[in-house]
Amino acid sequence: MGLEITTTRLEDAANWGRKFSLFTYPFVTACCGMEFMSVAAPKYDIARFGAEFPRFSPRQSDLLMVVGTITERQGPVLKRVYDQMAEPKWVIAFGVCASTGGFYQNYSAMPGADQVIPVDVYIPGCPPRPEQVLDALMLLMKKVQEGRGHSQVRHKREQLVREGG
Amino acid sequence: MAEIKKLVLGRREAADLDEEQELPTELMTVNMGPSHPAMHGTVRIVLTVDGERVVESDVQPGYLHRCFEKESEHATYTQIFPYTDRLNYISPMINNVGYAMAVEKLLGVADRVPLRAQYIRVIVSEISRITDHLTCVGASAMELGAFTPFLYFLKFREWLFELLEELSGARLTYSYVRIGGVAHDLTPDFHERLTDLLARGEEVLVEVEAMLNNNRIFRDRMEGVGPFSAEDAIAFGMTGPCLRACGVDYDIRKDYPYLVYDRLEFDVPVGTTGDCFDRYLVRIEEIKQSMRMLRQALRDIPAGPIILDDPRVALPPKKETYNTIEAMIRHFKHIVDGIRVAPGEAYSFVEGGNGELGFFVVSDGTGRPWKCYCRSPSFINTQTVSRTISGHLISDIVPIFGMINMIGGECDK
């Protein structure tokens, strides 16, 4: 990435706290929503990872899970929801429709949510198995701890620009 | 004292209170946007409200338009099965079966599908219907604040998903049915597992009914909310549990029996007023009737082939494909060109989780359809929402919308 990330002990501790208390905003559109419900259900419990409480307002959440196909019509809505979230924020593209468009390559389905917002972790699968989702959550937690999420890097860069220039 | 009583109890008293005060009020436009926890999937409702009361509304679907028809014009008949899975994604087998029946009607082989395949199709359709109703009732109850029935139903649904995963390989979007039959046979322990599961599922249903049926809060929020008359429902094209809750006894499995439904005994629950509580009761009763049908089907299913033995329609058995050149060429032509269907148009319909699910297929003689239109019950039922919610409070929109069971994939195709 060309940007050295040096973190302090305080930031490490803060990231540790952040990764184990992710408040999700499930932006559910389509079939992957059913698997999201299954992940939150007792068998594949996402509560073990501290991420069980969906906050249905972008202002109160820090993990935007884009669950399901994003259409062109939904693009401005998604962008608006992402912009309303406070930093630091992370995005998981849940399912292959949110990652690349899946097998919907047509005039209405956007080829991935990353056409509109920066995505940190992509989960392939149509729909992905709940174990894949939990694995992705663990990958994201690693990213959060190391400070490599898009919004964290952006914040770091702006900080360096302010201090250096 | 009398004033306090008026303020606290019931909605009729609140309406009187509004008129008494004669405050100058303006109508306000509120947006229940496409990303909303109570809008199952994505639908936008632009409400014009007078205080808390909805005056008029504009329901705007289409935020999940994934171009099922356009994609199916570019895919072979067998490649369309995954697209049909994702139409009503909580009862995918029913969509598969409906589409397969439409193409078989055009091919003229509808009555030659093997009996075992027909029984298997009925079994998986009814399991899908159970998952549909479980998700609908569970999610609606959760939105009204009852989180426990949702988790109990999700537990039951998880067992069904595991069973169907052993059968077809996928948890949610199976693509299990093929033109002329089904893709794989039932697993060896399917009968015992399903019987055991049905017994456990009945216990779950008993628990949830005990929690919800006589629950004061649940009944207050659902009873009397969103009543719909039978004539209006028919004129709006409503079908399925919502129409049956209005008092009209129309079930495609009884009136136009297809597959082996004429050999199964079951009752069709019919409601009276069409309000949300009736729809809830109809759905719960349908789960029980589906379980009854599953037991009978498991008892009566014969042995035999699971796909039609017609080279125009079915892939050859793998042993032949790997060993004879003719079978390999046949396999190749099926995959690359698709099943050649004679030119024509046909419409075939099944009872989906939300109503009459039909597929209108126009073929031109090649292996890809010229047009494949899906008559989606959610789209037509959602049209009634605008009429139903006018005059109700904003918080009544949640049970009304939940009980319509609008599935985004089916509504927006």
Add this chain to the structure above:
Amino acid sequence: MARRVLDALTARFGDAIQSTSSDYGDEVAVVRRDKLVEVARFLRDDPAMAFNLPCYCTCIDYLGLEVLTVRPTSPLAVPSVPARPVDDRPRFAMVYELRSLVHKHRIRIKVPLDENDLVVPSLSELWPAFNWLEREVYDMYGVAFEGHPDLRRIYMYEEFIGHPLRKDYPKERRQPLVRREWTDE
């Protein structure tokens, strides 16, 4: 089963019914556009017809349809006679399907439409279900409905140009509303 419906229609409306057929167990009547509302009203109000449940309405675009007239006898046979494309037929056809819960029959009505004159009278006063269904056909095919209370797009957004389900609209032509600016990260 619904043959008597077709017979009653031809008896009453004469040559406004251009043809009838009963392939694959579906009764179809091809109706001329100017008599569509009368035929529909008759089908709804006449007690012997009583088509009270509207099923669906859609449109077929026949642009470039080459129907293979030779039915292949085995999957290995390649059709040797490709049919000529039918150019003189009207490009579009509206398809309505109605059902009667009273008499348990159903009927499909087709209305051929020419590409330069893509207007049809709306059936939404007769059955309110056709409100959204006709909006969908307008959105996807561009057929204008006279007398429709609220004709606007339903699936696509307002800024979309064109009618996507027509055969000359390529599947992958996107008209994005928003895209993000690409940065290095």
